[in-house]
Amino acid sequence: MSEPTTDIDRLQQRLAGVRKEVGKRIVGQREVLEGLLVCILADGNALLESNPGLGKTTMVRTVADVTDLDFSRVQNTPDLMPSDITGTEIIREAGGEREFVFERGPIFANVVLADEINRATPKTQAALLEAMQEKQVTAAGETYDLPRPFFVLATQNPIDQEGTYPLPEAQTDRFLLKLVLDYPSYEEERDIVNLYTGGGSGSTPPVEKVLTREEIKEIQSLVREVPIADDVRDRAIRLVRATREAETVEFGASPRASMGLVLTAKARAFMRGRNHVSWEDVEAMAAPVLRHRILLDFRAEREGLSTDDVIAELVDEV
Amino acid sequence: MSTTESTDDTDRPTEERKIRRAITQIRREGWKVAIIYAVIDAALATLAVNLVATFLGGVPRLPARLPIPPAILRTLRETAGVTLAEPSVSSAAVVGVAVGLLVFAVEVAWRVRRPLVEQFEAANPALQESLRTARDAVRQDQHSRMARRLYESVLADLKRASSVGLLDVRRVVVTVLLITVVSIATVQLAVVDISLAGLGDTPDAGTPGGGTQSEYTGLQDGSSILGEPEDVPEGSEELDATIDTSGSGSGDGSEAESAAAYEDSGFGGSETVESQRAGFTEREQLEDAELIREYNLRIREETDNE
Numbered sequence: 345m346s347e348p349t350t351d352i353d354r355l356q357q358r359l360a361g362v363r364k365e366v367g368k369r370i371v372g373q374r375e376v377l378e379g380l381l382v383c384i385l386a387d388g389n390a391l392l393e394s395n396p397g398l399g400k401t402t403m404v405r406t407v408a409d410v411t412d413l414d415f416s417r418v419q420n421t422p423d424l425m426p427s428d429i430t431g432t433e434i435i436r437e438a439g440g441e442r443e444f445v446f447e448r449g450p451i452f453a454n455v456v457l458a459d460e461i462n463r464a465t466p467k468t469q470a471a472l473l474e475a476m477q478e479k480q481v482t483a484a485g486e487t488y489d490l491p492r493p494f495f496v497l498a499t500q501n502p503i504d505q506e507g508t509y510p511l512p513e514a515q516t517d518r519f520l521l522k523l524v525l526d527y528p529s530y531e532e533e534r535d536i537v538n539l540y541t542g543g544g545s546g547s548t549p550p551v552e553k554v555l556t557r558e559e560i561k562e563i564q565s566l567v568r569e570v571p572i573a574d575d576v577r578d579r580a581i582r583l584v585r586a587t588r589e590a591e592t593v594e595f596g597a598s599p600r601a602s603m604g605l606v607l608t609a610k611a612r613a614f615m616r617g618r619n620h621v622s623w624e625d626v627e628a629m630a631a632p633v634l635r636h637r638i639l640l641d642f643r644a645e646r647e648g649l650s651t652d653d654v655i656a657e658l659v660d661e662v
Numbered sequence: 663m664s665t666t667e668s669t670d671d672t673d674r675p676t677e678e679r680k681i682r683r684a685i686t687q688i689r690r691e692g693w694k695v696a697i698i699y700a701v702i703d704a705a706l707a708t709l710a711v712n713l714v715a716t717f718l719g720g721v722p723r724l725p726a727r728l729p730i731p732p733a734i735l736r737t738l739r740e741t742a743g744v745t746l747a748e749p750s751v752s753s754a755a756v757v758g759v760a761v762g763l764l765v766f767a768v769e770v771a772w773r774v775r776r777p778l779v780e781q782f783e784a785a786n787p788a789l790q791e792s793l794r795t796a797r798d799a800v801r802q803d804q805h806s807r808m809a810r811r812l813y814e815s816v817l818a819d820l821k822r823a824s825s826v827g828l829l830d831v832r833r834v835v836v837t838v839l840l841i842t843v844v845s846i847a848t849v850q851l852a853v854v855d856i857s858l859a860g861l862g863d864t865p866d867a868g869t870p871g872g873g874t875q876s877e878y879t880g881l882q883d884g885s886s887i888l889g890e891p892e893d894v895p896e897g898s899e900e901l902d903a904t905i906d907t908s909g910s911g912s913g914d915g916s917e918a919e920s921a922a923a924y925e926d927s928g929f930g931g932s933e934t935v936e937s938q939r940a941g942f943t944e945r946e947q948l949e950d951a952e953l954i955r956e957y958n959l960r961i962r963e964e965t966d967n968e
Contacts, residue, residue, distance in 0.1 A: 620795035
């Protein structure tokens with residue numbers, strides 16, 4: 345094996361180590377954890393939908409811990425201002441002189457958890473999502489680059505919708521993936537209880553850092569180099585286009601979804617130690633990439649079809 | 663091969679060149695398999711057509727034997743030194759060979775209509791996606807680290823893969839068995855001379871006066887060629903011989919004894935007896951008879967002169 349190949353092997357082993365370390369704190373939720381890592385490797389952002397108390401903050405914080413990334417958390421509320429997230433200029437006195445200094449907001453971190461993003465006002469949401477998309481913040485005429493790698497995990501609560509500002513479709517399209525965190529199984533819940541209420545020094549099991557920021561950036565670069573067969577790529581594109589033509593879909597996915605589907609499939613293939621994208625990768629990433637980008641029409645609702653059901657049908661058709 | 667693939671290979675990374683060679687080799691294997699199938703199917707078709715045509719007594723609207731073009735005869739004579747005793751060939755065999763060639767051409771075309779590398783991929787499912795991806799990457803001239811890693815991986819997998827999967831061994835065996843069975847049936851048919859050609863014809867069919875001519879060219883019944891048995895003249899070659907009764911002459915002991923017995927019986931005397939032999943088989947006896955006859959004539963002449 346040549347030297348580059350050895351390096352790639354080592355990075356793939358590190359990724360396996362990340363999953364193992366996160367598994368010390370998070371019981372189950374393998375698909376969500378995989379989606380989270382895929383999103384980081386694809387240099388994207390994720391929207392996480394879950395009920396409260398399912399460990400999403402712990403999961404994201406743990407991922408940040410094992411990857412040597414800065415972590416910050418923003419609790420969105422209706423009175424949250426854009427500058428509370430991005431930062432603002434403040435007057436600082438130093439040596440008898442006053443000067444405007446940009447005080448960086450919580451968005452200046454590698455991993456940002458934006459809790460209950462639908463509780464923030466549309467103006468604050470837009471500021472957050474714009475920063476997320478542009479990877480930079482502009483304040484008082486100055487542009488500040490966000491640290492790299494940069495990853496936002498925004499959460500939504502599917503219940504208790506009163507007093508919320510649902511994200512418009514154009515904004516949700518900016519999220520690479522939408523992950524759905526479901527309740528754990530009985531056995532998993534029992535293990536969670538044992539893990540966090542048993543003996544030991546603290547409530548949180550320790551984890552080791554196994555991946556550096558530089559290595560993450562290296563992996564992000566490698567992910568884009570993962571070869572994909574023409575027919576697999578074309579089929580992925582056909583799948584996204586099918587969402588625009590399906591009878592049960594009122595609003596289909598954009599070309600950004602096509603790019604996202606191929607890129608996340610590459611990231612998944614890399615994470616699984618493969619050197620090429622398989623159709624299996626595209627299938628696995630279809631629902632997370634598409635579920636927040638399409639709107640079902642009344643026929644699907646009348647038939648009791650969920651977004652994931654419609655996507656599964658389209659995957660079978662293409 | 664595409665034009666992209668035919669560009670200067672020496673400028674490409676080693677793995678990429680190896681992948682291109684491997685793909686060429688896979689295509690070659692695909693051709694081999696297509697030809698193997700086509701050859702055995704063509705052989706079976708040739709033998710089967712020949713068998714049916716023979717059983718039916720010939721090919722409709724074709725004479726039993728077709729003349730070989732002089733050009734072919736000349737070529738055979740000049741190149742191989744072969745001179746055919748009979749410059750014609752059975753029409754059943756000609757039609758069989760023609761059908762066989764047609765089957766060969768059609769089957770090869772049919773088997774290579776689907777890209778040969780895809781056939782190889784289908785026969786090796788474990789390699790299918792990686793090989794296809796590598797092919798596309800090579801076509802797009804990808805030299806990235808991941809592409810090179812993929813090339814290395816595919817080359818390693820190809821070393822373990824086999825093109826035997828392209829060949830359905832059971833089908834080949836069944837076809838070869840059928841070829842054997844049809845061959846044996848063809849030989850057996852020629853030996854026992856079973857043919858539907860004579861069924862329904864008049865008894866004198868096939869005879870020059872019957873108005874029809876049998877087109878069967880295989881082994882035939884001897885009596886049908888030679889005709890019904892009949893009496894033929896035995897032939898006549900009779901010689902007259904005069905034998906002197908004096909007993910002198912032949913030197914044959916038995917004849918001398920019989921002559922003496924004749925004289926002893928009281929019928930002898932000076933009278934001469936003329937005997938006649940009706941045929942003989944041995945040349946020596948004929949010469950003796952001539953000698954006796956000449957000798958007798960001389961004796962008579964001498965007696966008359968006296």
